[in-house]
Amino acid sequence: MEIQERYNIEETLHTFSFCPKKPSLNTLWWSLLGIIGGVIVLLFFENYLDESLRWAIYILIFCLGIQGLYDVKVGSKVRYIFNSNENAVYKWSPILGKRKIMKLHEVTIFAHSEMGNWYYALGAARSQFEKNYILSESFSSGKKCQSRQAAYEKFILQKLDRLVESVQT
Secondary structure, eight states: OOHHHHTTOEEOSSEEEEOTTGGGGGGHHHHHHHHHHHHHHHHHHGGGSOHHHHHHHHHHHHHHHHHHHHHHHTGGGOEEEEETTTTEEEEEETTTEEEEEEEGGGEEEEEEEETTEEEEEEEETTTTTTSEEEOSOOBOSSHHHHHHHHHHIIIIIHHHHHHHHHHHO
16 A cells, blocks of 8 residues: 555645544454454353443443544544645644644654654644644554655655745745
């Protein structure tokens, strides 16, 4: 899959936009497996489970279903729009619509790590560690991740750097 399709990239002369959470749809298979596993346990072992354990499995199935539905309908469609004409960065989501999150000349892109994985994040120059936004999928140290990271840096980060530089000069 090309990086343009992977991140649903749209580019014009003065704007660049993409959906950073779209690649995370591949992880929905784990949620689906959890739901199927919970249903199988309930169907085959219902007589052996006490009521509290059954309720715990029902709640787990419900939470995994809601999380998966949110990821498909909302999370994967969140789009960041970098507009050099308006000197602005916008975040568009299906629920909240388009809203300005910062000025383009204040943008700082940095690596943020969590539990062995890391991702690129977007923050304002002076407060990037207080409020930041995820800009990429999670990367690890595997060969597949390194090739996805190189493609991300080459295609997306270079374009973002050029947009930010064009506003700052």
